[in-house]
Amino acid sequence: xxxxxxxxxxxxxxxxxxxxxxxxxxxxxxxxxxxxxxxxxxxxxxxxxxxxxxxxxxxxxxxxxxxxxxxxxxxxxxxxxxxxxxxxxxxxxxxxxxxxxxxxxxxxxxxxxxxxxxxxxxxxxxxxxxxxxxxxxxxxxxxxxxxxxxxxxxxxxxxxxxxxxxxxxxxxxxxxxxxxxxxxxxxxxxxxxxxxxxxxxxxxxxxxxxxxxxxxxxxxxxxxxxxxxxxxxxxxxxxxxxxxxxxxxxxxxxxxxxxxxxxxxxxxxxxxxxxxxxxxxxxxxxxxxxxxxxxxxxxxx
Amino acid sequence: xxxxxxxxxxxxxxxxxxxxxxxxxxxxxxxxxxxxxxxxxxxxxxxxxxxxxxxxxxxxxxxxxxxxxxxxxxxxxxxxxxxxxxxxxxxxxxxxxxxxxxxxxxxxxxxxxxxxxxxxxxxxxxxxxxxxxxxxxxxxxxxxxxxxxxxxxxxxxxxxxxxxxxxxxxxxxxxxxxxxxxxxxxxxxxxxxxxxxxxxxxxxxxxxxxxxxxxxxxxxxxxxxxxxxxxxxxxxxxxxxxxxxxxxxxxxxxxxxxx
Numbered sequence: 001x002x003x004x005x006x007x008x009x010x011x012x013x014x015x016x017x018x019x020x021x022x023x024x025x026x027x028x029x030x031x032x033x034x035x036x037x038x039x040x041x042x043x044x045x046x047x048x049x050x051x052x053x054x055x056x057x058x059x060x061x062x063x064x065x066x067x068x069x070x071x072x073x074x075x076x077x078x079x080x081x082x083x084x085x086x087x088x089x090x091x092x093x094x095x096x097x098x099x100x101x102x103x104x105x106x107x108x109x110x111x112x113x114x115x116x117x118x119x120x121x122x123x124x125x126x127x128x129x130x131x132x133x134x135x136x137x138x139x140x141x142x143x144x145x146x147x148x149x150x151x152x153x154x155x156x157x158x159x160x161x162x163x164x165x166x167x168x169x170x171x172x173x174x175x176x177x178x179x180x181x182x183x184x185x186x187x188x189x190x191x192x193x194x195x196x197x198x199x200x201x202x203x204x205x206x207x208x209x210x211x212x213x214x215x216x217x218x219x220x221x222x223x224x225x226x227x228x229x230x231x232x233x234x235x236x237x238x239x240x241x242x243x244x245x246x247x248x249x250x251x252x253x254x255x256x257x258x259x260x261x262x263x264x265x266x267x268x269x270x271x272x273x274x275x276x277x278x279x280x281x282x283x284x285x286x287x288x289x290x291x292x293x294x295x296x297x298x299x300x301x
Numbered sequence: 302x303x304x305x306x307x308x309x310x311x312x313x314x315x316x317x318x319x320x321x322x323x324x325x326x327x328x329x330x331x332x333x334x335x336x337x338x339x340x341x342x343x344x345x346x347x348x349x350x351x352x353x354x355x356x357x358x359x360x361x362x363x364x365x366x367x368x369x370x371x372x373x374x375x376x377x378x379x380x381x382x383x384x385x386x387x388x389x390x391x392x393x394x395x396x397x398x399x400x401x402x403x404x405x406x407x408x409x410x411x412x413x414x415x416x417x418x419x420x421x422x423x424x425x426x427x428x429x430x431x432x433x434x435x436x437x438x439x440x441x442x443x444x445x446x447x448x449x450x451x452x453x454x455x456x457x458x459x460x461x462x463x464x465x466x467x468x469x470x471x472x473x474x475x476x477x478x479x480x481x482x483x484x485x486x487x488x489x490x491x492x493x494x495x496x497x498x499x500x501x502x503x504x505x506x507x508x509x510x511x512x513x514x515x516x517x518x519x520x521x522x523x524x525x526x527x528x529x530x531x532x533x534x535x536x537x538x539x540x541x542x543x544x545x546x547x548x549x550x551x552x553x554x555x556x557x558x559x560x
Contacts, residue, residue: 013553051556054392058550077394087385091320092313100316103309104393130320146389 001068003154003186004030004053008062011048011210022048023210026062030188035180037201037218038190039290041298045210046190050158053188054081067154077105080152082143084162090132094123094142097131098149105150117145120175137168144172148179155179157189161196169196176200194291204290206297213297218290225296226288228261233273234282243276254281302402306395310403314377328373329415332365336419340426347427355428355514360483362423362430363444363510366416367503368474370448373408374401375455375470382464382558391555397546401456405449412448416441429513436519440509443527447502450534451477457538457545464558483507502531 009026012019023045030036038046051057053064055071069075088097098117102110118124121141126134134142140160147155157176161169173196179185180200191197197204198218206214206221214221235254243249247269249256260266273280288296318324339358346354381387390400420437424430430437455469480494481503487495498504505527509519549555 048553048556051553056388056392056550056556057553058547073394073396073399076392081389081392088389089313089317089380089384089386091317093320096313096316096320100309100313101389101393103312104306104390104395106305 002029002031002065003067004028004036004188005065006049006053006062007064009049009052009059009064010061011045011052011057011059021210023052023059026207026210026212028205028212028215030186031203032186033180033184034202035176035187035189035200037197037204038188038207039194039197039204039294040207042192044207046207047158048210049207050156050188050190053156078150078152079154079156080147080150081156081158082140082147082160083157084140084159087139088131088142088146090130092131093126093128094118094131094145095127097142098145101146101149107149113149114145117148120148121145136163137165140164140168140172144175151183152185154186154188157187157191159190159192161191161193169193173200194289194294198290206294208297222288222290222293225293225300228259229288230286231258231260231266231269232256232284232286233258233269233280235273236279236281239276239278243272243278247272302396302399306399307403307406310390310395310400311406314403314407317377317380328369328411329418332369332415332419333422335361335365336422336426340422343426343428352515356484356511358423358426359428359430359510359513360507362416362419362428363440363503363506364478364483365419366412366441367444367448367478367506369415370408370412370445371452371455371474372470373411374404374449374452375459377404377407378456378459379464379467379470382459382467387558397542401453401542404456405452408452409445409449412445429516433513433519436509436524437513439524440506440519440527443524443531444503444506446528446535447477447506447531448474450502450531450538453538453542454534457542460549460558461545461554463554477501478503480504481507484511486511500530502534505530 006026006028009023011023012021026045026049038049040046048057052059053066053071055076064071066075067078092100098114099110102114107113118127121144123138123141123145126138126142131139131142144160160176161172164172176187176189177200180187189197189200201218203215203217204221205212214224216224233256235256238254239249239251239256244251244256247258249258258265258269260269318328336358339361343354343358378387381390391397420430451474455473458469459466480497481501482490482498483503484507487498487504490498505523509523509527511517512519546555549558
């Protein structure tokens with residue numbers, strides 16, 4: 001059973017100033033134990049889709065299944081959510097917040113579980129301070145602690161590292177990877193930080209103007225749009241003209257640039273350099289990043 | 302419906318009240334000072350019109366009680382909306398019904414505790430309440446039911462229309478109080494308005510309050526009539542509340558209000 005199954009979801013917001021089509025015929029499945037990324041520019045429909053999964057919004061058409069069932073309070077009690085800019089009541093302390101959600105999630109031995117999370121997320125020093133005093137990073141740590149309370153099988157993360165400094169964001173990413181690997185948690189992630197998605201996600205879906213324009217594993221969707229990548233090699237001497245012609249290279253002094261379309265082509269080139277008796281002094285690969293992909297797809301659309 | 306969810310939300314609201322400095326004072330200040338002011342007026346008016354002073358005092362007692370029961374529930378909801386914490390609650394498995402019931406439990410507890418203090422203060426100013434405690438409790442129960450029904454209607458309305466309509470939490474009760482003819486007989490209204498008072502949740506509660514002051518009888522049929530009208534409000538409030546939540550889920554207002 002796939003933890004998330006989205007079938008033919010469409011949603012249009014009616015307005016006097018004109019209807020806004022937020023989602024059109026969205027289909028996707030998130031497999032158990034994967035980290036799935038939802039990409040797209042602002043207003044593409046990512047948060048709308050997550051709101052439908054969380055039963056905060058009803059679709060006009062189609063259905064969503066979470067852990068095999070329609071979103072309902074019972075199902076929502078088994079999953080959890082972290083969103084960037086998470087808010088709790090300003091007057092409450094993390095002690096209060098976690099005590100409340102321990103009751104809601106019916107956590108056995110809540111004190112022990114809270115203590116575990118407090119240590120994991122290093123929030124001991126925050127526990128008796130009011131939420132309104134916290135920085136963005138501290139707020140996120142509390143939200144993360146709340147999200148892990150019930151050891152959810154499925155975690156929805158909507159821009160979780162929004163506004164965090166690079167160090168805290170890196171710690172969060174490490175924690176997300178650990179949860180996925182060690183605890184088998186399935187994670188749905190939306191983020192504007194492409195390197196984050198590239199680092200974390202097994203598969204992605206790119207949403208643009210309410211439609212999925214690409215879906216698949218990160219490598220294949222990039223390959224689909226770029227098809228090739230560049231390798232720049234710094235050799236110990238200038239290569240011969242016949243060698244350059246044979247491998248279809250461009251040359252500048254001792255540097256050669258090859259445009260490759262597969263990993264086999266790289267092996268062939270390296271073998272050729274070795275056979276021709278050249279030594280490699282430096283190597284650089286210019287593979288398209290997810291950011292390149294994001295910009296290219298937006299341009300294509 | 303999970304009782305544990307209701308208790309969790311109730312306890313959380315108790316934590317909020319405990320954590321906010323002066324919160325208890327804020328809740329008690331206006332009702333207590335109101336009763337003190339009108340109690341002094343009742344003492345002063347003894348030399349002119351004993352009954353008029355007592356009418357104002359006892360009606361104010363019920364008015365404050367209704368206000369506490371309705372406003373506390375709606376203010377707690379508004380706080381969750383302002384702090385955006387409502388989203389976390391509603392996506393954690395607490396249903397909107399459990400959430401609303403918890404808020405109503407908290408407002409009822411507040412209203413009953415402070416209402417008791419107000420009643421003791423009003424009695425000290427000469428209001429003949431303790432001698433008729435069973436009727437007072439019955440009337441308070443009816444007033445509570447009506448106030449709760451209004452709190453449910455207001456909560457649904459704010460959800461449908463948006464946070465900026467939170468002012469209904471403070472103002473809508475006033476309209477119902479006005480048309481319930483608090484200090485005066487419904488006969489004072491022009492005939493084309495008079496019929497409205499028949500359908501107001503507090504008309505008979507205030508009529509009973511005035512009867513206390515003047516020594517007029519409070520009949521069982523009057524209480525039953527009052528109970529029936531507030532029960533209709535209560536019964537109709539819930540389908541409206543559920544319709545409101547369904548509508549907010551359809552229009553996207555719930556997602557927007559929670560972000």
